[in-house]
Amino acid sequence: MLIPKLFTSLKSYSRQLFYKDLTAGIIVGIVALPLGIAFGIASGVSPEKGLFTAVIAGFIISALGGSKVQIGGPTGAFIVIVYGIVQKFGLDGLMLATIMAGIILIIMGMLKLGTLIKFIPLPLITGFTSGIGLIIFITQIKDLLGLKITSLPSEFVEKIPVYIENIGTADAHTLLVSAITLLIIILFPFLSKKIPSPFIALIAGTLIAYFLNLNVETISSKFGSIPNSIPAPSFPEITYSKVYNLIGPAFTIAILAAIESLLSAVIADGMTGGRHRSNMELVANGIANIASPIFGGIPATGAIARTVTNIRNGGQTPVAGIIHSLVLLLILLFFGQFAGMIPLCVLASILTVVAYNMFEWRELKSQLKMPKSDVAVLVTTFFLTVIFDLTVAIEIGMVMTAFLFMHRMASVSNMGIITREFDENLQDKNDSAIMTTDAFDIPEGVIIYEVNGPFFFGAASKFKDTLRATEIKSRVLIMRLRNVPAIDATGIATIEDIYDGCRKTKSFLVLSGIHAQPLFAAEKAGLIKKIGDENVTGSIEDALIRAKEILDTK
Numbered sequence: 043m044l045i046p047k048l049f050t051s052l053k054s055y056s057r058q059l060f061y062k063d064l065t066a067g068i069i070v071g072i073v074a075l076p077l078g079i080a081f082g083i084a085s086g087v088s089p090e091k092g093l094f095t096a097v098i099a100g101f102i103i104s105a106l107g108g109s110k111v112q113i114g115g116p117t118g119a120f121i122v123i124v125y126g127i128v129q130k131f132g133l134d135g136l137m138l139a140t141i142m143a144g145i146i147l148i149i150m151g152m153l154k155l156g157t158l159i160k161f162i163p164l165p166l167i168t169g170f171t172s173g174i175g176l177i178i179f180i181t182q183i184k185d186l187l188g189l190k191i192t193s194l195p196s197e198f199v200e201k202i203p204v205y206i207e208n209i210g211t212a213d214a215h216t217l218l219v220s221a222i223t224l225l226i227i228i229l230f231p232f233l234s235k236k237i238p239s240p241f242i243a244l245i246a247g248t249l250i251a252y253f254l255n256l257n258v259e260t261i262s263s264k265f266g267s268i269p270n271s272i273p274a275p276s277f278p279e280i281t282y283s284k285v286y287n288l289i290g291p292a293f294t295i296a297i298l299a300a301i302e303s304l305l306s307a308v309i310a311d312g313m314t315g316g317r318h319r320s321n322m323e324l325v326a327n328g329i330a331n332i333a334s335p336i337f338g339g340i341p342a343t344g345a346i347a348r349t350v351t352n353i354r355n356g357g358q359t360p361v362a363g364i365i366h367s368l369v370l371l372l373i374l375l376f377f378g379q380f381a382g383m384i385p386l387c388v389l390a391s392i393l394t395v396v397a398y399n400m401f402e403w404r405e406l407k408s409q410l411k412m413p414k415s416d417v418a419v420l421v422t423t424f425f426l427t428v429i430f431d432l433t434v435a436i437e438i439g440m441v442m443t444a445f446l447f448m449h450r451m452a453s454v455s456n457m458g459i460i461t462r463e464f465d466e467n468l469q470d471k472n473d474s475a476i477m478t479t480d481a482f483d484i485p486e487g488v489i490i491y492e493v494n495g496p497f498f499f500g501a502a503s504k505f506k507d508t509l510r511a512t513e514i515k516s517r518v519l520i521m522r523l524r525n526v527p528a529i530d531a532t533g534i535a536t537i538e539d540i541y542d543g544c545r546k547t548k549s550f551l552v553l554s555g556i557h558a559q560p561l562f563a564a565e566k567a568g569l570i571k572k573i574g575d576e577n578v579t580g581s582i583e584d585a586l587i588r589a590k591e592i593l594d595t596k
Contacts, residue, residue: 066357067365099330099342104363108319142292147328156320165420173427175400185390188216223391247388262382270378303344448500455495489516499532524555554585
């Protein structure tokens with residue numbers, strides 16, 4: 043249902059709800075301030091672009107989204123992909139890729155693909171999320187320690203030796219401010235959970251550096267002053283070559299936005315007992331990602347940490363998210379000039395904690411005990427994210443997941459003969475080629491093959507191998523399909539090959555116990571007409587009666 047949650051929430055809105063939303067919105071806006079600036083800098087763009095994103099995209103995601111309490115804005119998941127796009131295609135390329143991603147998200151929502159995101163496996167998500175966390179931490183070491191490095195390589199592997207060579211240039215003032223900031227972020231929640239610790243750390247770290255006149259690098263010393271207004275809309279240059287080159291990154295942004303937004307919405311549902319509208323959430327994210335770059339922002343999605351903060355501070359409806367974006371706008375308009383005083387090491391400390399939370403080492407540890415195929419997907423996605431880039435990691439991770447899933451489905455699918463006289467000496471619990479007769483009287487000249495599991499292309503070769511290995515001449519071949527929940531084109535083609543083989547030996551093929559999906563697919567493909575309606579039966583009893591009729595007519 044493509045109706046924003048805001049519209050339904052306002053029908054029963056009250057003053058009490060507004061007070062709760064107002065309190066939560068103000069607190070979340072304060073939390074989003076340092077994160078917006080930090081995510082902007084870490085993504086390779088100017089700090090204000092993170093704030094523009096939180097204001098514009100945050101407003102749209104709350105106003106048009108499918109969740110009551112979702113908070114939108116820039117997130118750590120985008121840092122790696124945005125940084126790579128900026129380095130390769132520049133800001134104009136980033137604008138175009140983000141707009142393209144927005145269009146893709148809208149199409150996904152319109153096609154009601156929101157539920158399909160739930161089928162992306164946990165090892166894949168954990169792999170690239172943990173990889174992103176490690177990359178974020180590595181990129182912050184320079185500012186965290188105050189290293190005197192003029193040019194830092196963009197590749198993860200190349201950064202390590204540069205850090206080792208320059209570790210002796212660490213600045214004592216920067217180390218002091220970083221240590222204080224980290225301690226406040228970690229310890230302040232034990233004193234109060236109402237006031238967000240990153241904001242307290244931001245204020246404390248900035249004031250310490252300013253009043254003690256410490257020689258640390260600040261936002262203004264590196265980037266200049268932060269503007270105190272939202273920029274006028276601008277549009278990127280669109281050419282075929284740019285669209286062609288950016289289609290991969292655009293899909294990565296769209297998939298990331300969809301995964302994180304819907305994952306955040308699911309977590310919010312679990313905390314509030316609500317139920318989000320996944321397709322509306324995708325459409326809202328799409329619109330937000332089109333509007334954000336037009337007004338100077340970067341990619342955005344639902345932010346899990348800020349959404350949880352909103353819920354814990356009493357946020358009840360999308361009005362809280364709208365207030366959060368308005369609070370950020372007011373801060374930008376009236377206090378933007380003071381943001382230039384923030385030391386980069388303070389922001390690096392905040393991002394270090396974000397990176398630690400994204401790394402999910404406990405989840406990694408637990409998943410390494412999972413089946414080997416899941417571990418392979420996790421490890422591969424993790425290392426591809428770290429060593430190459432996120433686009434490659436997601437593409438290869440999804441392909442690996444698909445192939446492993448097909449392998450699992452093929453391994454649980456089997457085909458075997460039901461013999462006329464069941465011989466216990468031939469029975470082997472690990473051999474599916476021989477099955478019981480279920481006390482049925484099987485006439486001479488009739489062979490029954492029972493198929494178990496999905497009959498799809500991943501298992502088709504296995505079925506053919508079984509037929510060749512157990513090939514017995516018969517006048518009637520019955521395929522018992524009672525345990526086949528689904529069939530694809532290859533499965534239908536395999537049955538058609540079996541039918542053609544029967545025609546050559548002047549024998550008959552009878553299908554038994556076929557379910558709705560396989561029956562519909564076979565009818566649509568013309569297989570039922572080819573075999574004959576009289577040779578498609580509802581049960582093994584009917585199939586044996588049909589077999590006797592065939593034998594009697596010969």
